[in-house]
Amino acid sequence: MKAWEGLVRDSSTRPLSVDQVANGVRDLARLRRAYWGFSAATHPALAWVQTWAPTEGFHSALRKRVPPGMERAGARLPAEVARQAADEIVDVWVRYVALLGHDPTLLHANAHIGNTYLLPNDDAGFLDWQVVRRGHWSQDVGYFLQGALVEADRRAAERDLVAAYSKELGRGMSAADAWQWYRSSASNIGRALDTAIPGAALTGLGHEQAARLVTRLAGEHLDVIAASPLTRAQQRCRRLPCQ
DSSP states (O other): OGGGTTOEEOOTTSOOOHHHHHHHHHHHHHHHHHTTTOOTTTOGGGTTOOBOOOOHHHHHHHHHHHHHHHHHHGGGSOHHHHTSOHHHHHHHHHHHHTTTTSSOEEEOSOOOGGGEEEOTTOOEEEOOOTTOEEEOTHHHHHHHHHHHSOHHHHHHHHHHHHHHHHHHHTSOOOHHHHHHHHHTSHHHHHTTGGGSSOOOOOOHHHHHHHHHHHHHHTTOOOOEEEEOOSOGGGOOOEEEEOO
């Protein structure tokens, strides 16, 4: 498949350009449009996908990660965030997640820059669909956009990028409503404190495997996205039909 030649897996330490992020948010909008109103009734094959919810597992992980995240961020935190206790920040996140049942669609649910790839034409895509969820589009757009750009680019372009997302989505949502949802996203509220330090880079073997993957996929027709289930240990795979 020629489209996969030159595919580059992105790094959580290397920002994207505004144009690359624009391509990414438009891709997210097209996926959201295809699964708008998503439920077990509308897509029986995906009945196993869970609704995004503030589970005890998330509570526990965030309550451990947010305090060191706040310590690392230090003076860079806005005063509104810095004056709150870690538990208060997690509680804000819980209240936000409770809103995500509005206009449900299919979410990547972990759409940070380290889970993206780029094609030579600067089209952006998303890897690692193991925590796929049903919920509100702002979860993915906020997490991706706010973590993919350097601050100056984000401040200059984010309103236009959210407007581009809304236009591509095509659901009659006003730019003002889209902007309000985006501003309320979890990445804005908590500054993604639990992911302040990027994960480990690929090993040499990992880079070799990634390079071989491009050759392996050449000439193949890809009509599915492979998504691991929510529990890695089960080592199973389900299929998400592409729309």
